[in-house]
Amino acid sequence: MIQRRALLPGALAVCLLAPAVLAAQVHKPAPPKTPRLYVFDCGAIKGLSPATFGFTKEQLATTDFAVTCYLIAHPKGTLMWDVGVVPDSAFKGDGAPVTQGPSTVTKPLKPQLAAIGYTPADINYLALSHYHSDHTANANDFAGATWIVEQAERDAMFADKPANIMQGPSFSALKNSKTVVLHGEDYDVFGDGTVVLKSAPGHTPGHQVLFLKLAKTGPLLLAGDLYHYAEERFTDKVPTFEFNKEQSLASRAKVEEFLKKSGAQLWIEHDYLLHAKLKKSPEYYE
Numbered sequence: 669m670i671q672r673r674a675l676l677p678g679a680l681a682v683c684l685l686a687p688a689v690l691a692a693q694v695h696k697p698a699p700p701k702t703p704r705l706y707v708f709d710c711g712a713i714k715g716l717s718p719a720t721f722g723f724t725k726e727q728l729a730t731t732d733f734a735v736t737c738y739l740i741a742h743p744k745g746t747l748m749w750d751v752g753v754v755p756d757s758a759f760k761g762d763g764a765p766v767t768q769g770p771s772t773v774t775k776p777l778k779p780q781l782a783a784i785g786y787t788p789a790d791i792n793y794l795a796l797s798h799y800h801s802d803h804t805a806n807a808n809d810f811a812g813a814t815w816i817v818e819q820a821e822r823d824a825m826f827a828d829k830p831a832n833i834m835q836g837p838s839f840s841a842l843k844n845s846k847t848v849v850l851h852g853e854d855y856d857v858f859g860d861g862t863v864v865l866k867s868a869p870g871h872t873p874g875h876q877v878l879f880l881k882l883a884k885t886g887p888l889l890l891a892g893d894l895y896h897y898a899e900e901r902f903t904d905k906v907p908t909f910e911f912n913k914e915q916s917l918a919s920r921a922k923v924e925e926f927l928k929k930s931g932a933q934l935w936i937e938h939d940y941l942l943h944a945k946l947k948k949s950p951e952y953y954e
C-alpha cells in the first residue's frame with residue numbers, strides 16, 4: 669500500500685490534497701483596466717430607535733440599517749473600505765446567520781472576497797470611514813495592508829479611555845500596521861484621482877468619506893456615516909451620539925458643495941433601500 673502511494677503521479681497527488689491547500693493556490697485576479705467597486709453584503713441592523721437620529725418613525729421609510737463593505741480594485745492595487753459589524757470568526761461554518769444584539773449578518777466577509785479571487789493578503793490598503801463597531805468588525809484581518817487613517821481618529825482608537833460604540837479588539841492589530849496618517853488633507857490613494865479619501869469629521873473625530881471616479885458609473889461618493897438615512901440629508905439632524913455636531917454640519921456643507929462641483933452621486937452606506945438596489949459582488953461597478 670505504501671509502495672503504491674509513493675508511485676502516485678504528481679498531478680494526482682495534488683488532487684488528493686486537502687481543499688484548504690488548494691484554496692491557498694488561488695491567485696488573485698489580474699488588475700482591472702479601470703477601477704472597479706465591489707459591494708458586499710455585511711448584514712443589517714434592525715430595531716433602531718429613530719429618535720436617536722432626530723426622527724419619528726413616520727418620518728423615515730425604514731429605520732433599518734444596511735451594513736456594507738466595499739473593495740476597490742484599481743489597476744495599481746486594492747483598497748478595502750469598511751469591514752462589517754460581525755467578525756467572520758463569529759460564524760460557526762454551518763451556513764447559519766449570526767445575530768449579535770440588533771445586528772444580523774448572513775454572509776461572512778472573507779468568503780465573499782474569495783468568491784472574486786481575493787484573500788486579505790491581496791489587499792494593499794485599508795481605510796475605515798470611522799471607528800464605530802459596525803464598520804470595523806474584520807479590521808484585524810487586513811492588518812497586513814497599509815492603513816490610511818486621520819490622526820484624530822487613530823488617537824481616539826488607541827486612547828486609554830475607549831470612545832463610544834467602539835470594539836477595540838476588532839482593530840487592535842492595526843496599531844502595528846504600516847500606516848498613512850492624515851491631517852485633514854485629501855489623500856489620492858493611487859495617484860490618479862480615481863480613489864480619493866476626504867476628511868469629513870464630526871460623526872467621529874477623524875471620520876472620512878471616499879470619492880471614486882469610475883469609467884462607466886461616473887463620480888461617486890461613499891459617505892460613511894456622514895448621513896445614516898436619505899431623509900437626513902438637507903436637515904440639521906444628527907445622531908444623539910455624534911462626536912461633534914457643529915463639525916458634522918460643517919463637514920456636510922463641505923461635502924454637499926463638493927458633490928455639486930464634481931457631479932458625484934452620494935451613497936449613504938446604511939441606506940437600506942439604496943443598498944437593496946445595488947449590484948452585489950461578484951457583480952461590480954466600473
Ligand SMILES: [Zn+2]
Pocket residue numbers: 798800871893
Ligand atoms: Zn457610525
